Amino acid sequence: MGVRRGAGLAATAALLLALAACSEPESADVPSPVTEKGPEPSSATSSPAVPVADPAHAVDPPGRRDGRLWSADILVQWDKPLDDALVKQISRLEGVAHTERIGLGQVSLENRVLTIAAVDPGDYRNFTRAEVADFQEAWDRVAGGELAIDRSVARRLQDEEGTIRLGVEDDSPTLHVGAYTPQIPTIDMVVNTAWAADIEMADDNGLLISTDGTTPATIRKPLERLVGDDVSVQMLDIASTLGLDPDAQLTALPTGGTLGSVVGVYRYRVLGGGRIAPEPSWVAANIRTEVVPILGAVTCHQDLFPQLRAALLEVQSRGLAGEINPDEYAGCYYPRFIANTTSLSNHSFGLALDLNVPGNGRGTVGEMNRDVVANFKTWGIAWGGDWRYTDPMHFELSEVKAVGG
Structure with missing residues (x-):
């Protein structure tokens, strides 16, 4: 089943794609928020360049979206950087249409352990919904060092200046929220890869897989045999309905000096009634x-x-x-x-x-x-x-x- 590339203005409005308030005193040239309905589809070729909010954590701007969209069907998480040879083997599996490397980590914010992805904005956007993928200003902001996050999550965590501290330590990195955007299932927030070292997370321990017209569950077993028992393999089509894939062994890799050093790699399975079974x-x-x-x-x-x-x-x-x-x-x-x-x-x-x-x-x-x-x-x-x-x-x-x- 292909991914629909077009979307009307009403669908864009429903997603509440809006930028967070830009009130940082040293970022006066960061543009003010767009309206909650998001940009008109016809504005894709004429929106102005977005100033870089955090030059120390910026990557090259992604430019206009190029290539087709891919369905986000499976998310694989390791506790170490990916092996090039293994990624090639995965991409050759029958049913795998496209893959994208990302970094994955878990950050504790006010007792909620949330998943953060460190991504290449230009490539990763093609795994998101059409309205999100084509929201140019959001991806320019991520490239410029800001955070993209679901509005409901941000509302609980951001301060009056529109920033979120990613960790429990006083010196944990503090990022400005640049865009409210719906996220891929099981991912709560997105940054560019320049932030990975400061957040103390990997930038290459996760793999997004699109199966395109193939049912994701049909490649679960061969994929699990290929990656091994210690790797988390989540079916995102199930997660989008249930919140998590109940058949997956899940992995948490807490970021930051305190949690990262104390917890290490935390693997668990989902039980009923909100319970989990740690390894x-x-x-x-x-x-x-x-x-x-x-x-x-x-x-x-x-x-x-x-x-x-x-x-x-x-x-x-x-x-x-x-x-x-x-x-x-x-x-x-x-x-x-x-x-x-x-x-x-x-x-x-x-x-x-x-x-x-x-x-x-x-x-x-x-x-x-x-x-x-x-x-x-x-x-x-x-x-x-x-x-x-x-x-x-x-x-x-x-x-x-x-x-x-």
Whole structure:
């Protein structure tokens, strides 16, 4: 089944293709947003050049879209750069019409683990819907160092200046949102490859596959035999309906110094009821049950315990133990998706815990003692009450700190 190249103005309007506000003081020459209906189809040959917003993270502008569109049918993710010979073998499989290399990583933003793709804007755009692929200004902005993201995801995460910090550390890269565009299933946001090193992600560990007129599921088994057991192979036609491919072994490669070094490669399968089954070897190597002050026995990632124990000991020494109610502790390691989503949380890695749950619901100021909060932050444990959409019961590892003996 071919991909329809044309689309009317009404379809373009429905996609809400709009650019984010450009209020950065040092980017005064970045163009102001286009209207939400997007550009008229006839404007494709006359839209003005878009100034580069971030020269340090810019790639060559893609120019006008060239060549045909391809359906995004299968997404393959490795935990290392792709081998040229293997890519050639994949492209020769019966049913594979076209492939595109991309980088894939997972970034933790306010307890949501989202997938980011580092792409060549000129080539990758041909795997998107026609209205998106032909939205020239969006791809010029990605080439110029800005971020393309679905509007609903951006609304939760971007600040008043239209920027999003990609990571839990204070020095994580901060990108300006250049375009609101619908994304390929399972991908939440897109940057150009010049950002990959700063985000601490690969720029060549993923492969998009178009099967064109062939049903994607028919090549699943030969593809899986070719790439091996440790590689994630997702059918995107299923993901577009269910949110995720239930038959796939999925992979998370958290970016950034803290999560990347602590979590490593996280493979899992989807179970019913929002639950997941992490790879047993990862669980055996990383998850422990230990006794800590105030809370007693808890099950968490082994690398959280030194800082968690130090923070709770200091809470005790300062006479604040009564501010944490062990009966209102809601756990640390929970291998499941965030409720009503297909997004992992840091609880899936055992790197977050929920305290004093009844009085600290999402979207509220909460009742957490601020001295306790400050103490946790001192030990590299961030607080969800600081987020744009607050979660004051939630604490998570944000920085690995050495704890003395």
